[in-house]
Amino acid sequence: VRATLVHRDVDAVVLRLEREVEGVPWREGSTVRVYFWRENDAGYLFDTPVIEVRDLGEMFLFVKPPRQLERHQRRLHVRVPIEAPVTFLRIPNGEAVDWLRGEREEGDGPLCSGVVEDLSAGGFGSRAAEALQIGDFLYFAEFPVVDDEGVRARVSAAYGEEPTESERYGVQFLGLSAPQRERIARHVFRLQR
Numbered sequence: 123v124r125a126t127l128v129h130r131d132v133d134a135v136v137l138r139l140e141r142e143v144e145g146v147p148w149r150e151g152s153t154v155r156v157y158f159w160r161e162n163d164a165g166y167l168f169d170t171p172v173i174e175v176r177d178l179g180e181m182f183l184f185v186k187p188p189r190q191l192e193r194h195q196r197r198l199h200v201r202v203p204i205e206a207p208v209t210f211l212r213i214p215n216g217e218a219v220d221w222l223r224g225e226r227e228e229g230d231g232p233l234c235s236g237v238v239e240d241l242s243a244g245g246f247g248s249r250a251a252e253a254l255q256i257g258d259f260l261y262f263a264e265f266p267v268v269d270d271e272g273v274r275a276r277v278s279a280a281y282g283e284e285p286t287e288s289e290r291y292g293v294q295f296l297g298l299s300a301p302q303r304e305r306i307a308r309h310v311f312r313l314q315r
Contacts, residue, residue: 124311125183127158132187134173139181146181148172154185157314167192201242202313206266208248209235215257215277238266243307245275245294254291256280267309268302 125137137156148154152172159165168188176182212234236250254260258277265273279292298306 128182130187134184135170135187137183137185139183142181146175148175148183150174154183156185156188165193201240201247202310204238204241204246204266204313206238207235208238208262208265209233211261211263212252212254213259213261215255215259234260239290241266241306241310241313243295243298243303243310245278245292248291248293249289250291254280259296260293267306268298271299271302273298273302 124140126140127135128138129136135156150172153169154172155167155169157165157167168191170185170188173184173186176184211232213232234250234252234254236248238246238248240247254277256277256279260275260277262273262275274296275293276296277291278294281290281292295303
């Protein structure tokens with residue numbers, strides 16, 4: 123269940139649940155697992171006992187402060203595994219202006235295929251059938267989770283011995299709308315659970 127940290131001190135951490143939970147499963151003394159993100163730092167995971175569940179018009183969960191934290195993510199956004207085939211338009215780095223003018227190399231097919239291997243609200247990891255270069259622009263007419271409008275992205279990393287031998291890539295989203303980013307974030311949260 124998504125929650126917001128509303129208070130913490132030496133005795134308790136108080137979380138406000140972001141949605142109604144029918145038949146709250148937590149009782150005093152039961153253990154819950156909490157995963158939280160510190161902005162511009164990392165994601166942390168800890169298990170802790172419940173002190174109290176309180177309904178004040180909204181549900182609040184009081185838990186003991188953690189004795190130990192496990193640093194779980196170092197990325198800006200939580201990333202989860204996913205396996206989704208994709209087809210995309212590739213505009214090579216440094217050739218965007220030529221492509222927009224219609225001046226491109228013959229035989230340089232614009233459509234590529236690949237598989238999204240992991241996903242976050244900031245980007246994704248991918249395998250591609252064709253070699254990509256850092257800086258290449260990618261356009262997806264259909265993208266997992268966000269299939270109602272196109273998604274733009276840019277290759278930010280290539281993994282392999284040589285850049286020309288890379289098959290795996292790190293890709294950042296460009297100009298996602300707030301609803302698109304929220305749909306991706308919700309999907310990532312569901313997969314993480």
